[in-house]
Amino acid sequence: MTEASRDPAQEKQAHAELSSMIRDAAIGPAAITALLDGLTSETRAPVVRSLGKSDQGALYTQVEGYAPLDLEDLVPPTRADLEEVRHLGRNSLPAFRIFEKRFCRQSGSSPEAPKELAGYNYQRLSALTGPGYFGAISDDNTREVLVDYARLPNETPPGWPPVRSNEGGLSRFVYGFMIDRLRRVSEHVTIGSAARNGKDLGSYFVLCRID
Numbered sequence: 001m002t003e004a005s006r007d008p009a010q011e012k013q014a015h016a017e018l019s020s021m022i023r024d025a026a027i028g029p030a031a032i033t034a035l036l037d038g039l040t041s042e043t044r045a046p047v048v049r050s051l052g053k054s055d056q057g058a059l060y061t062q063v064e065g066y067a068p069l070d071l072e073d074l075v076p077p078t079r080a081d082l083e084e085v086r087h088l089g090r091n092s093l094p095a096f097r098i099f100e101k102r103f104c105r106q107s108g109s110s111p112e113a114p115k116e117l118a119g120y121n122y123q124r125l126s127a128l129t130g131p132g133y134f135g136a137i138s139d140d141n142t143r144e145v146l147v148d149y150a151r152l153p154n155e156t157p158p159g160w161p162p163v164r165s166n167e168g169g170l171s172r173f174v175y176g177f178m179i180d181r182l183r184r185v186s187e188h189v190t191i192g193s194a195a196r197n198g199k200d201l202g203s204y205f206v207l208c209r210i211d
Contacts, residue, residue, distance in 0.1 A: 099123035100122040119136060131163075
């Protein structure tokens with residue numbers, strides 16, 4: 001996606017429609033899914049990244065129990081082992097909101113039913129906070145995905161930063177003892193909430209997979 005391919009007017013209109021749907025619980029998540037699936041890839045990610053904290057919190061609540069999210073939704077079966085899949089994100093923190101979660105399937109995993117994905121967080125302060133490596137696993141009780149920062153990958157794609165624990169240095173305060181919960185919104189979009197030591201932080205983030 002390039003700046004030349006973007007249409008700011010279309011993005012503004014789609015954002016207004018999406019925000020209105022999120023704030024109206026009577027509309028339901030199916031309409032939100034249809035809107036997002038109907039957007040072009042050039043429009044979808046900027047619109048998703050325009051959602052603020054209140055919209056993210058409302059969306060997280062609205063899609064609870066709506067549709068299952070599986071690991072193959074995050075890394076499609078068509079992707080090769082150790083092939084990076086980017087999910088462009090925005091969180092609800094006061095600063096440094098724009099980031100990415102980058103996922104991959106590890107060698108030897110079933111493309112259609114992997115047991116775990118590897119990943120890390122890509123953002124401006126990674127040199128200070130560390131890459132925030134994690135393992136993503138399914139929550140079979142809720143059909144959601146848990147992003148566990150205590151689970152470190154055994155292997156990573158070429159070009160990814162060195163694997164580093166999240167329990168030392170500044171990483172401890174950013175990623176230490178954290179588990180994110182991801183819920184499905186549409187084919188490409190997920191919404192997450194962060195918890196530390198089992199306590200929900202009231203912090204949200206939205207992701208858009210790039211194909």
